[in-house]
Each structure stands twice: as structure tokens, then as C-alpha cells.
Amino acid sequence: MVDLKIQLGGLQMKNPVGAASGTFGFGSEFEDFFDPGRLGAIFVKGITLKNREGNDYPRMAETASGMLNAVGLQNKGVDYFIETIFPAIKHYDTEIIPNVNGSTVDDYIEVTEKLNEVKGIHAIELNISCPNVKEGGMAFGVSCPSAVAVTEAVRKAWDKTLIVKLSPNVTDITEIARGVEGAGADAVSLVNTFLGMAIDARTRRPKLSTVTGGLSGPAIKPIALRMVWQVYHAVKIPVSGMGGIMNAEDAIEFMLAGATTVQIGTANFIDPQVSVKVIDGIKAYCREHGFDRVSDLVGAMEG
């Protein structure tokens, strides 16, 4: 028997595998494929204060072992989430974790305050790393003072587990991680997408309406893994690791590098059942390699 339970900050998860924000809708999109309640957590798609239409089409481009997206946080706003979406998904036997976004610190605070009143939400993920919005987003996550400022502000408005999602588009991700740790984050999640771009040589035009977008998928895995390893050694709070996880082996590598939990993103598009396969694969690995608790994998890479 392998104990899959894991603790992310104050949040108890029944297994270490979550679905990454923006890649799993609100969970219901996957109901035909498996019971979303099997996941450790669902990081639901990015939420803002008000309704957002997102960016113009085209918003997506395929790249070698990856993809660029420029969705731009299309969503119906926090009130709609609280009133309409959450009631329809809260019965899943898993943690529903809203991904909180804003153009200004006040936006972040307002969204957080509203979520703070909702029973059944035990953690939020503060997204200071979205590369696809004109204002706010990644701008907060690539400078230490602004990352600290927004984390501190949100910390005051939020009573439960606060996970801050970091941008990989920085020189030193450990500096930002330490900053948000000091500002009261209970955990960090990384990485969000890398700022990238694609051009159609034939038309000589950018492939995305926004020119640049966020790169995700296996292409970024080696960089994401390195950052998780660096942050694991730089802070005391737990890390939720992601970036190109396609199977259980990838997930295990992130845990060995120091991730307490993992999130599956782009892989959900390739195989909608991937997350349950990852859960089963982690369990099998623990059994085979003599780990009684999945938590023993965390940081277990041998130097």
C-alpha cells in the first residue's frame, strides 16, 4: 500500500497530481473521460474580476514538442465563477483551486476577497505570471518588489492556503521565490509558460494575433525541472512543479527534483486521460522502488 496523500502548505491533497490552470477548463470538460474527483486538485482556469473576452484569434501555434498560446484569460469574471461554476463542480472529491489574476493589485485583492467568502475553497493560486495580457499578469512576476507587493496584499485578504505561481521568464527564479515566501506565500507553483513567438515564413506574419504567447509542453521540461530544483533548495515552502509533464516518469522527475505536488498542463490536450495515468504510474513507481509514502519522493534525487 502506497500512501499518496500529500500536504501542500496547509492544504491536504489525496494525491500529488493536479490539473494545471487553463488546461483543464473547470473540470467538467473531462467528465466523459474520467471522474475529475480522482485528481489531487483542479487548478481551474484563470479568473479575473470582470468578464474578459481574451485575445483575438489566432491564439495558438504548434511548436516542436510544444505549443504557444495567447488565450489572454478569457473568463466570465469572479462573480460568475462563484455563483454559477463553483456550485456545479464543488461536488468533485478534490480540491478546487481558483487561479487568481488581475491587472492591478486592487484587482487581485478584490477577486481574493470574494473567493475568501466561499465555503469549500481551501486554496488559491495567485497567478503573477500570465504572459498574455497587456496589463498586470507577468509584469508582476518578473520583478521581485512587485511580486512581493501583490503577494503581501493578497495574503491579507486570504485566510487559507496561498500558492503563488511564478514566471520562468526571469534571471533568477529563486530570488522571486524567496521574495514571495517572505511575503506570506504558503507554497509556490512553477512554471508558467515561457514567452515565445512563431512566424509563418510563407505569409511573413506572426502566427499569434498578439505576436508573442506562452510556450508550454515537453519542450520546456528541462528548464522547468531545473527551476523547480533551484527553488526547492532556496525556500522552505513547498513547490508545485509543472512544465511539460507528459507521463508518470516526468512527474516523478519533478518530485525527485523537489516538487511536493505536480500539475499536468498541455498533456491534457494530447491525452485527456493522462492525469489518471500519472497518478497510477506514480503509485506503481513507489511500489516498485520501495517508497511507502509518495512524500518520500520529494527532493529524493541523489546528488
Added chain:
Amino acid sequence: MVDLKIQLGGLQMKNPVGAASGTFGFGSEFEDFFDPGRLGAIFVKGITLKNREGNDYPRMAETASGMLNAVGLQNKGVDYFIETIFPAIKHYDTEIIPNVNGSTVDDYIEVTEKLNEVKGIHAIELNISCPNVKEGGMAFGVSCPSAVAVTEAVRKAWDKTLIVKLSPNVTDITEIARGVEGAGADAVSLVNTFLGMAIDARTRRPKLSTVTGGLSGPAIKPIALRMVWQVYHAVKIPVSGMGGIMNAEDAIEFMLAGATTVQIGTANFIDPQVSVKVIDGIKAYCREHGFDRVSDLVGAMEG
């Protein structure tokens, strides 16, 4: 007739395609496959003041659409290059461009001063972005003041075209590009490899002896392309673009994004004849799309 000639700073190249440092040896390794003199330039493998053994085995790991390397600048030192290697390759009808490395600013200066005396070398590439050495290397390239300092110092020791090779492992590559432009660089080349890592889940050990290494190949192309485009709009000096170029189409995308010349790296390992295919492909593209001069491609992406 398409005019392939192109000007990189003061350096006249007969076509815009170079071989990237560390991926083409000194050129002679490819003689069986094609005449290295067909290239616009050969950026020969990284040179240091003294002989370096490089890092321990294993130095390489395959990743999704890419590879990690941790060679660590294995080379026999600048004197050996000047006395033994250069005389054997200088007959190639192309520009031989040494890639200059150092652990300290003085190292860089000393190597440069020696090369400055060599007839037939018209440009050097100052590598301030090697992620695989304990001292110097990338450390110079990820902070603007130190990038500026080493560029200024080398500028004084070097009379001809000075190309500075930038690290992509930074928050804002335009800041560093502007810094080295101000410090006297005639051109910038980008990108060097991304700091990444790989773990063997079975053995729970890092795949590289150095734990982290440099990621190259098509996986990084979208990020490299974005950086070239940003730098093109940030500085007046020309850009030599690279990162995952596998074919002519990729090379054209870099030129459309703003690269005056391109460099082929990892692709040389997959197809040793790739660079001539890229030259031919660029020529064909120009013919098809009505460009008389390859230089007209530079920055020709339509917003």
C-alpha cells in the same frame, strides 16, 4: 539572381548562414560532408586562455526536441588554436570567428589580445553566456553591469568586428543587448543555451555530471525567436540569430524577426549537411518571394 551577401557590423559575409560555436568543431570535422568554405562564417568552438579538460562524463542528455550539454569548454587553449588549428583551417573561403571565453575579465582580455595579432581573423564572438563553467561564463551575461564591463574591456583589446553572445537566461534580454551596444559591441548573437536539467527516474540521479546543462535544439526556438525580435527592436547593431534552426524555413523566420545572420547549432548533429541546405533554401525562398537581396528579409515580418 539573389544577392546573398550580408554585412554583420563591419564584417562582410558571403551569405547569412554560420555554424554555431561548439557544434561544428573547427570545420574540418565536416569536410567529408561539404566544403566548409560554403558557409558565411564558422564560429569555431569556444576558446579559453589555457587548456581545459571540460566537465566529466556524462555531458549530454537527450530531451524532447532538444538536448542538454555540459561540455564545459573543453579546448586546448588560445595558443594552440593560433599556432596549430587556425593555420589548418584558414584556407576555407569563409570567415573564421573565434568564440572567446574566460573566467575573469583579464582572461577575456588576454585571449582577445592574442587573437588580435592574428591575420585573417576579422571578428570574434565574445561568449558571456556559457552555462557550463563554474566561473565566469554565463555569470557575465546575466547581469547588465558585468556584461558591459567585459564588453568594454574586450573592445579596447580588439580592433575588428566584436560580436557579443547573449544568454537567454535573463528577465530582459533587451537590457543586456542595449548595455553591450553601449559598451562598443558591433553586433550581438543570441541565443546561447538555456539552463536546464534532466533526471533519470530509474536511478534517481541527474543525467549530467554537472546536474545542470545547456538546452539547445528546436525545443527552444519559439523563445529564441521572440528574443531576437525583441533585441532587433531594441538596438541598432545587427543581430546574429540562433536557437533550434533545423531548416531553411526556421532560418528565414529568424531573419524575418530581425536577425541579419543566422547560426546553425544542434542541427549539425542531426544532419551534417544541414547548413548548405539552409543556404540553398534561403536562396530559393528569396527567388520565390521576389527578394533580390537576402538582406531585405531582415526584420521583414509584417506586424
Added chain:
Amino acid sequence: MKRVQDFKLKSYRRLNRENYILTLQGDYLEKDMHPGNFAEIQVPGLPEVFLRRPISILDFDPAKKTISFYIKAIGKGTRQLGRLAEGDTVNIVYPLGNSFSVPRKGKVLIVGGGSGIAPFVLLGRALQQQGVETTFLIGGRTRNDIFLTEEFSRYGTVLVTTEDGSRGEKGLVTGHSLFAGSMNFDRIYTCGPDPMMKAVARLAGQRGIDCEASLENLMACGIGACLCCVTPSPGGNRVVCTEGPVFNTKVLGW
């Protein structure tokens, strides 16, 4: 119910250099499929093709547990699918998207071009079953670009236009003489290149005829999870893979 499922390539029927029909056979076949539904096909064996490709369901046979696709090779993925051998495994997510509305009686026109004709075999059959009188108008550059007309002729009248006049009337579908006369259709269905569909929608609108278009779009997930596949509309961005691919063209503001 949507499924991810492995199939075996049962037969490959080449129509010409660029067009082919793939028939897959599975241990199981979902039966709840409707005209306009599509599948997300995983392209095996090509590093450059990372994402699945959306392809309309051409036909299916519950008894044989087969499902087929009509594919036009226009790029890396669609070319690679055409290189598979019989017996190869192909993984698909299906059935996806909404479907064309099928009235209980009346007279309809179906206008298709390019690979946009694929959904019209299932649609034609469903319409016939309801006793709807169907006219198919299929356009292409030359007669070598016109496919599936034999199939369509089982379900209704087939008209053709080609740009070079090598088959049917010369010109674009929207220039067909049909549109000159009185158009007593209750609905027009269209699928094909965007400009064609928009022109058809305009002609329909002018005559007050209801029009449904099935849109193409770059998709990542096909199940409404990524929000990559949007089309603008007066009411905001619409998610093509779940709200569509079939839209009433009024909804799109066309």
C-alpha cells in the same frame, strides 16, 4: 459520450494525390454520433506534429465498428496520416462538437467546398431519413477537386461548380445559377473555406433563409478546455469546438 480510443487503420482509400479516406476499426464504437461531429486524431510518428488534428466524421458503421474520415493533405499532419499503413494504430478522441440541426421536413441546400464536404455524408443521410429534400452544391477549382458526389447523389440532387468549368457550372459556388432563381430552401448548410461560407451566409441572409456553417479553426484540445479555438461574434468570442463547429450564421453576425 466522448472517448479517447485506439483504432486500427482498416483501409486507406486514395482519391487522388492530395485526398484520401481513412477507415478505422475499433473494439468498440460510440454510436451517439451526429452530422457535424468531429474527432481529434493523433498523428503518429512525426516529431513536428505535437497536437491532435480535428477532422469531421465522414461516416461510421456501428455493425463493423468502423469510423471513416475524408482528409485533404494540406500540411504536415494531414500528409502524415496519409502515409499510415493498414494495421497501424490511430488514437482518436471522439465524437466532439455540436451538430447540424436536422429538420423534420422541407427543402434544404448544402453548399460545400474543399475538405468542407466531409460532414455532409452523415447530414445528407439524416436529412433523407427525415424526408427532407436536399440539394448538394459542391465547388472546386477543377473537376479533380470534386469528391464524394456519388455518395451525395444517394441523398439528393448534386450540383457542381468548378473555377475552370471542367465540371458543372464554371465559377464559384456562390455564382451558381441556383442563386439567380427563386430560392425556396428552408435552410442552407455550408462548410468550406471561410470566404465561401461568408458569401453563402450573405446570400442566405439576403433571402431570409436560415443558414448553418461549420467552421474550421486551429484547435488544441477539441473539448473546450483550452479556449484556443475562438471565433468572434457580436455576442463575444465563441468557443468553436464546443459551441460549434456548427453555428447559425446569424449568431456569428455574418
Added chain:
Amino acid sequence: MKRVQDFKLKSYRRLNRENYILTLQGDYLEKDMHPGNFAEIQVPGLPEVFLRRPISILDFDPAKKTISFYIKAIGKGTRQLGRLAEGDTVNIVYPLGNSFSVPRKGKVLIVGGGSGIAPFVLLGRALQQQGVETTFLIGGRTRNDIFLTEEFSRYGTVLVTTEDGSRGEKGLVTGHSLFAGSMNFDRIYTCGPDPMMKAVARLAGQRGIDCEASLENLMACGIGACLCCVTPSPGGNRVVCTEGPVFNTKVLGW
């Protein structure tokens, strides 16, 4: 001269579940190939396999323009190569690396294990042509891991060890009774797992016999351009793909 060249898969011969021989045929075949040379084979159709794979040249036939490889499926790439169908295109860079030295007369011992037996067909033949008396000592876990002995027996005496004693002497190659007696070999050649080669080198050294080992190593380019493939030696890091893969074990300090 080294070449990058497309070949067609002419025949696939499966030895058992994990071991097989691929024979490729080309429009042209480089003839200047020597025992110990290898090729960098591009693995088609698998996104996870980005780099070529180094594989020793098992044999070649200038008349038929064929070249063959003995491959043990141990990972992604070597498994995928075993899934190719006849007629598939395989691109290789060849011939690469240095080669075993072939003396003009005398008596030699060849010690091989695992996939490390591949270079010894060409070597055995070359030695025979020189009139050298050759003994092959091949080791494996069980008799199901012993291959190519029929080939080898054409060029010399073949001895076998298996760990379970199911064929030949029981134990490791280095435990073979041969090593107990007086070893009047002029040279020992070895290829296989590192620990085996090191043990063989030690035994050779103790007896003052010259020893050549062909090393395995992770390679990116195979042509000396990347410096990824190194092995430590008292004289510094050696580049395995150009200075090797064959080294005199004294050079390696073994």
C-alpha cells in the same frame, strides 16, 4: 569518406524478442569500412528520439550495396528501429570512428558480451584474411543471450560462457578456464559492458598482453564536433567518436 546517406530497409531478421539484425540497401555504398567503425543511425518516427544512435557496423556487401547492424533493443531508439518495415527509409552517417588494429599474423583472443559482439564479424574476417589464429569468447546471462556464434565459427574457435551455465562454461567471461591457463595470445580485443571490458583489460595487463577495447558512450554527433562523448584517461579526456571507439586499454589507464 564519411557520408550522410538514405538507405532502404532491405531485411529485418529477428533473433529473439530483444535482438535483431537490420540490413539496409543503398544506391551507393562506401567501401572504405573497417572493423570497429560505426554508423550514426537516425531513428524515424519517434518524437522523443531527437539524436542519432551510434551502432557498430556488423557487416557490409559492396556488390549488393548492403550494410547491416546487429541491434539490441534496450531503449526508445533501439526499440523503434526494430519496428521499421521493409522498404522504410533509414538515414545513416557512416563510416565513423577508428578501427581495431589487425596484425599480419599471430594468435588473438576476442572477448565480447551483449551488443558488444557486433564489431567482431568484420574483425574476425579481417584477422582470418591475415592468417591470424582467432579465439572468440562470448558471454551472456543465459544461452538466449548468445548470438552470432555461427558467424564467428567461420573465423575461429568459439567459446561461450553463460551466467546460468545453460551454454558453455558457467560464469562470467573473465572466469573462463582459458584465463587460468597460459595465455599465449598476442592481443586481446574486447567490446561489451564497461565492467567486463575493464576486467578483461586487467587480466590482459597482468599477462602483458596488448588489449584493445571498443567503448560505448552517449554520443550526439559521432564526428568529433560536439565533444559530448568523452572518456577519462591519464592523458586527459578522450573523444570517443573520433579518437575511438577503439582504444588501447593502456591509453585509458585501465
